[in-house]
Amino acid sequence: MKSFNTIESVREALKKARGQSIGLVPTMGYLHEGHTSLLKRATEENKTVVLSIFVNPIQFGPNEDFSNYPRSLERDLAIAEEYGADIVFMPSMEVMYPKPTLTYVKVNEVTDKLCGASRPGHFDGVATVVTKLFNIIQPDRAYFGLKDAQQVAVIQQMVFDLNQPVTIVPCPTVREEDGLAKSSRNVYLTKEEREQAVILSQSLQSAKGWIAEGCIEAVSLRARIIDKISSCPFAKIDYVEILSYPSLTKITKLDQPAIIALAVKFGNTRLIDNLLWDVQGGSEYVS
Numbered sequence: 001m002k003s004f005n006t007i008e009s010v011r012e013a014l015k016k017a018r019g020q021s022i023g024l025v026p027t028m029g030y031l032h033e034g035h036t037s038l039l040k041r042a043t044e045e046n047k048t049v050v051l052s053i054f055v056n057p058i059q060f061g062p063n064e065d066f067s068n069y070p071r072s073l074e075r076d077l078a079i080a081e082e083y084g085a086d087i088v089f090m091p092s093m094e095v096m097y098p099k100p101t102l103t104y105v106k107v108n109e110v111t112d113k114l115c116g117a118s119r120p121g122h123f124d125g126v127a128t129v130v131t132k133l134f135n136i137i138q139p140d141r142a143y144f145g146l147k148d149a150q151q152v153a154v155i156q157q158m159v160f161d162l163n164q165p166v167t168i169v170p171c172p173t174v175r176e177e178d179g180l181a182k183s184s185r186n187v188y189l190t191k192e193e194r195e196q197a198v199i200l201s202q203s204l205q206s207a208k209g210w211i212a213e214g215c216i217e218a219v220s221l222r223a224r225i226i227d228k229i230s231s232c233p234f235a236k237i238d239y240v241e242i243l244s245y246p247s248l249t250k251i252t253k254l255d256q257p258a259i260i261a262l263a264v265k266f267g268n269t270r271l272i273d274n275l276l277w278d279v280q281g282g283s284e285y286v287s
């Protein structure tokens with residue numbers, strides 16, 4: 001495995017790999033089993049696998065955790081090697097955003113709701129950095145986790161609209177034993193918050209049961225989920241939404257492929273989780 005900090009050097013290293021498949025796994029580092037599941041899949045499907053590590057400042061709001069975001073480069077490099085990355089691209093801020101940077105990528109509509117509503121500008125930052133990574137690495141496939149299902153929807157729309165020559169591979173959410181979705185931000189949780197954070201996945205599990213019992217009206221399903229999360233003293237709901245997926249439009253009934261999406265704060269830590277629902281199969285799905 002080799003690591004590179006500059007665009008020129010990673011492009012030079014990739015020259016030999018062109019013509020055979022290249023898989024890209026974009027991350028912000030502080031790797032966990034969610035990230036390694038993407039790496040595993042990428043190594044199964046591509047000759048060369050590139051992992052990028054870049055904490056992208058432009059996807060963080062002014063009062064968000066950019067400067068505190070957990071970082072552990074040495075550990076990340078060891079994990080990347082263990083899970084079969086061939087190349088790690090870890091550019092500095094100056095390499096990714098030399099001044100002046102005047103061009104940004106903005107995806108409309110799918111970015112207006114859920115995390116896009118709570119974090120204005122977040123998805124412009126994501127779409128911009130992912131486009132830059134696609135242009136630098138020129139992967140055949142890029143791997144993204146469905147834990148961030150809105151991000152997957154935004155990137156798929158962007159790739160479609162801009163004819164970016166890459167296949168997006170959505171990958172299932174990896175969870176802790178008790179169901180909490182793995183996240184680099186879980187380290188922020190106190191012991192008590194961590195214990196209660198399981199309410200996100202538990203309420204999605206309950207939702208599955210309620211749907212099976214016939215509760216398919218979005219309003220009543222949402223109310224039940226809110227009730228359940230509100231039983232946790234530390235949980236502060238940011239949003240609980242039931243929308244069509246991947247178009248993220250309002251629906252009144254679970255009679256089409258849908259997402260039940262949650263964002264809940266524990267202290268200063270904001271956690272997200274979701275359930276993707278496929279009405280045809282009558283069950284959860286991952287595309």
Ligand code: AMP
Nearest residue numbers: 027028029034144145147148173174182
């Ligand atoms: P991040 O480093 O948080 O930007 O995440 C990098 C990639 O890993 C994104 O595509 C995430 O959706 C994915 N990812 C993060 N957590 C998980 C998880 N628990 N399961 C699957 N994928 C994940």
